[in-house]
Amino acid sequence: MDAIDLSLVDLLRGNARLSYAELARQVGLSAPAVHERVGKLESSGVVRGYRADVAPESIGLGVTALIGIVEDSGADTDDMLESLRVLPEIESCYFMAGVESFLLKARVGTIAELEQLIVRLNRTPGVASTRTAIALSTKWENRPQPVGPTAT
Amino acid sequence: MDAIDLSLVDLLRGNARLSYAELARQVGLSAPAVHERVGKLESSGVVRGYRADVAPESIGLGVTALIGIVEDSGADTDDMLESLRVLPEIESCYFMAGVESFLLKARVGTIAELEQLIVRLNRTPGVASTRTAIALSTKWENRPQPVGPTAT
DNA sequence: ACTCTCTGTGGATGCCATCGACCTGAGCCT
DNA sequence: AGGCTCAGGTCGATGGCATCCACAGAGAGT
Missing domain, CATH: 1.10.10.10 (Winged helix-like DNA-binding domain superfamily/Winged helix DNA-binding domain)
Known part of the structure; x- marks a missing residue:
């Protein structure tokens, strides 16, 4: 490098x-x-792939939510991860320091679908509770910060 | 479409x-x-661009944090947005429903740099308080959910 | 039916991706 | 020092791709 x-x-x-x-x-x-x-x-894994950046609302994914998850004491974190991974609406998943073990970014088409997702999450074994915050608008997202010799 | x-x-x-x-x-x-x-x-804006997906730690951005921002009562939201926009560490910025008006995803190289960023944010006019949560690991991020006729 | 428009196909042309052969300089062993 | 080795570069050739153009067919409106 x-x-x-x-x-x-x-x-x-x-x-x-x-x-x-x-x-x-x-x-x-x-x-x-x-x-x-x-x-x-x-x-070598530095470049993981190449993705088109698509406006989500134009493909029917107009609702963005961030969901914090508190794990049950004694829950198996790996099992939980697998349960989360199969839900396609969860675009990002971070393992966090703090009371909420996971922070998810989910994207769905409607509030009704978000409701269904939250219900499903709360039913997932190992989930003690969830806390959902809805994004009213995305100001920007995944802006690549310059990394090289910025000033030339 | x-x-x-x-x-x-x-x-x-x-x-x-x-x-x-x-x-x-x-x-x-x-x-x-x-x-x-x-x-x-x-x-038409459906495709906004094409981005290489790069492993952040391999370009010296190993620390990911999510930062909630509570606005001062009477703060000018547009001015705040401009103040946030110039900080390159803030990769994503969502305007949220709830007490915290903004939710930022920031990426920096070290905890020291994160500290500096938080200090700067707290000094920004219009910011009443910040709440920072550190991601211990990123399980996945920006996974594109299939949108078309999934089963073919 | 005519015609306009939208969206497609097929052919031509010049640029690009990609392979192989060869070159060059750094580091190291003798 | 001299020469080996290897990483990483250039150059040239070739086949495929991007892209431009002319033209064809389906539908909608008059």
């Missing part, structure tokens, strides 16, 4: 569809060299 | 670097037709 790798990562976080030729121009290497570097970044 | 557009969105959320030719094969259209559809999805 030298400075050129960081530049490549930064460029691809800004636009994942840049061609290798364009990346090569930006970092001052040849296209095959960039191809090899990006391949190594992928296989 | 017909079924083919939804398939394209799903495919690109899974792998943003798929070629138009490959997308065309998947949805059963010609490459130029797919090119035009994707172009329209982009210019």
